[in-house]
Amino acid sequence: MQRQPIGIFDSGFGGLTVFKSIIEQLPGYDYIYMGDNARAPYGNRSFSTIHQYTWECVQWLFDQGCPLVILACNTASAKALRTIQQHDLKNADPSKRVLGVIRPTAEIIGQYTQSKQIGVLGTKGTVQSGSYLLEIENFFPDVKVYQQACPLWVPLIENGEYNQPGADFFVKLYLDQIMAQSAQIDTILLACTHYPIIKQKIEANLPANVKVVSQGDIVAKSLVDYLHRHPEMETRLSRNGHNEFYTTTDDTADFDHHASLFFSAPVKSTFVSANDLVKC
Template structure:
């Protein structure tokens, strides 16, 4: 039996990455966990984020996965290297793929970065971008209201438009031509963000590039699944399965099996 790909996030945002993996690798099974009971991670101390990230990583590892995707920028920034060293399966995050995608698209080397306060404070995107191209000028912006907005399921209404406009106002004068959505929750707000900023700015989410990296690694290791082995995706949440299910079904356009699970620290 083929093993699944594990995907983890602080909440429902990582579904944006899971969706891209499902699209690019339709024969693969996804096992997903969202720590909705303790979301958002962004304002939390890095030691706490690391603890919660490890709890989710161990939970997925025990599901006999063949690869782990940390689909949370805050968790990637604080725990990726440690988990990569400890596990005997490939472990990837979403920051490097997002940075590579932005480098491909920018024409004037001015890149905006939206993220949680934890991700912005870590400067992980700035480091990743400038490692790739030292001439890049970055314009980071913490967006503390975005994750609660998405987790509440209110990401498409008038309140979302108001919060996006208030938060992104300062970016209008930066002359960026590319904007990284440095949190996997933010693609659920992407239509509103694009409408507010206008068509001259390319908005990047890391899901597409992350899925390509998953595909390349599994192909290299000879671990891509054949169609006849496909099993149903499995979704776990530490909080309300109702809200998680509503957003998941809207985003993934599918009937899903969603289970509540208690992690050691819950």
């Protein structure tokens, strides 16, 4: 059978937390992970730049044989997914699919709250897009959503500084800001796939009654459901149990070290130049 893996994309390491959950839910498939670390973080970039970078990586994954790509990145899902789905795929290959992480999360996040008040923590790009406000309102119109951008969390995590004492200040800073918006918030959504790495720190700085929800299992279960509903895609996917990792940083040893922490297993990556992505 021709190799047709599932592609997993993120701007850096965070998507590996989703990838881990997907493998647990869908073992045995072939997967290719692409981390655009050389151009990360995406959170403060413009819509057009994020769309350009994301589409370049998606096309590269298509060229590797992936008929299905998961944007395991909230910023890319918020700022690039719609354009890719509605415009780019029509010109590239309408038989291929690109899915994100926002809609699957919005479909069930309202089930976690008793107070009907949710806090969403994300990058500046995700928060400014308003994607979670719109999507959650579609599914749970009675739920009030508060947002807080956490611009320093991804750099701290990507650079391995999240366990340093100085990181605690910035963890508490943004949590205090979101909780100051409403004392009735009883559910916090980690709307960035990097944030599960500091979930314990986040929980330690919140009231005991506040649930902290990460996306890995949610997205993985949604993908299982998607493949059940789309057997025409499921039957295309190859099953050799192969996992491949690629990064746009030329320091693959550094990527492998940090990626192993996110993936909870050893990672051996291959370098792909961002210049080569532009040619796709």
